[in-house]
Amino acid sequence: MMRSGVAELPLHTGKVPPWLANRMRKLSKLVLKILVEEYGTKGLLERLADPVWFQAFNNLIGMDWDSSGSTTVTTGIIKEALAELDLGVMVAGGKGKSSRNTPNELEKIASKFELDPEPYVKTSRLVAKVDSVALQTGYQLYHHAFFLDEEGNWAVVQQGMNTELRLARRYHWFNEKPDVEELLNPHKGVAGVKREFALNTVDKDSKEVQKAIIEIAQEGRRVVRDLETIKALSKGYAVFYKPRDVDVREVVKRYESLGKIELNLKALEFAKELAIENYKEFLLIKGLGPGTLRALALVGELIYDVKPSWRDPVTHPIDPFKFAYAVGGKDRVPFRIEKGTYDELIRFLERLTETGNREILKRVKKISEKWKFPEEEKIPTF
Known part of the structure; x- marks a missing residue:
């Protein structure tokens, strides 16, 4: 294939x-x-x-x-x-x-x-x-x-x-x-x-990222709180958690350049109810769109230190x-x-x-x- x-x-x-x-x-x-x-x-x-x-x-x-x-x-x-x-x-x-x-x-x-x-x-x-x-x-x-x-x-x-x-x-x-x-x-x-960067969760070495995204999606309201913490940090507010050696604003800016960062809670509920472990089945969840995946990947990178690939897969013009x-x-x-x-x-x-x-x-x-x-x-x- x-x-x-x-x-x-x-x-x-x-x-x-x-x-x-x-x-x-x-x-x-x-x-x-x-x-x-x-x-x-x-x-x-x-x-x-x-x-x-x-x-x-x-x-x-x-x-x-x-x-x-x-x-x-x-x-x-x-x-x-x-x-x-x-x-x-x-x-x-x-x-x-x-x-x-x-x-x-x-x-x-x-x-x-x-x-x-x-x-x-x-x-x-x-x-x-x-x-x-x-x-x-x-x-x-x-x-x-x-x-x-x-x-x-x-x-x-x-x-x-x-x-x-x-x-x-x-x-x-x-x-x-x-x-x-x-x-x-x-x-x-x-x-x-070739673009400067692309959120690529299907890159050849993305198994860990895919697993983390699925697990984060099944955490329910906790992922909402984590996302709120990240948004607060990006605006300069003081919070209890701060990633080490990371420019939060720059990371958030990179994600936002691809579109809105938003969660479809119904899609996350489906992921939790179905106990999905397979990334293919996860992608097929109704309501799982680009904004929700951006949010999950952002939480994974800044809260759990699981960084996705940012490689645009273009190999030649x-x-x-x-x-x-x-x-x-x-x-x-x-x-x-x-x-x-x-x-x-x-x-x-x-x-x-x-x-x-x-x-x-x-x-x-x-x-x-x-x-x-x-x-x-x-x-x-x-």
Whole structure:
């Protein structure tokens, strides 16, 4: 199992014009069909879970390389295309209200593929909780798409928004089975803009932190008093307890930079009543949001000296100029889309799928592997 990566994208507004959206659907259907014929449904999911490949596909159909809309539009186009094609892989969820309909759609898809929907619905919820609660970098999830094939392989593409930074961060997941055991050590390679710090309770060495957070959550009213003590210290009031060699104000400021520090007492009551000991089950508690986890982690750090990881899991930045544009970009960068060129590409791929001749694609692949984007043509769209 792996979580393949993360991509950072500026927030863009605007819509895809109908003439372009129609061509995107046609081209996507052809490319997806060829991919499944060549690599199977698992191969398609592995590629969708690769942030670089996903961005390249996004550029292929004419979307911007650096737009938050590249996630929502591209995922929506793929969802529509797979719904029309009978390739053995479908998509649940999407942007906003569609993301909240993921469980219902997953049940229908799993039923169609004769799979038990329960583990996939649970996985969908847990993946969303990991990237919004267990790992916090100041982004609020608003897009969640779950890809499932008839063999039980799955992938997730979800995106969070940071309105202050005007950036979106996209998260990619992949697994060959509906097993959630490895979901708490998800990072294999992460691409994006590295932040100074991130509250990371799923870092590779976070077992002690996870255990402490669960235990603190089950202390009931005591955790409320501990949090009040910390807030008093951060405001300069004298209290009976003071952590040694710690600048309380700076620590609290770091947590507050990610959002409000607040406790959902009902969620803590659930944790205590259920006697939860497993961090995965803990994250799935109804009402456990980012603010509550921040509060619990803060109490753990300042009262019990159990410090979470503050490592942003980004390992390398994405270079947008790795991507070639076949038909141009929606915002005319790096060049405007020519309808005639787009239509010719669609006709070419249609003929290719009809004849079944893939040799020409292999030749193009050899040529493109050594191609580099000309430095003088590197122009961002913002």
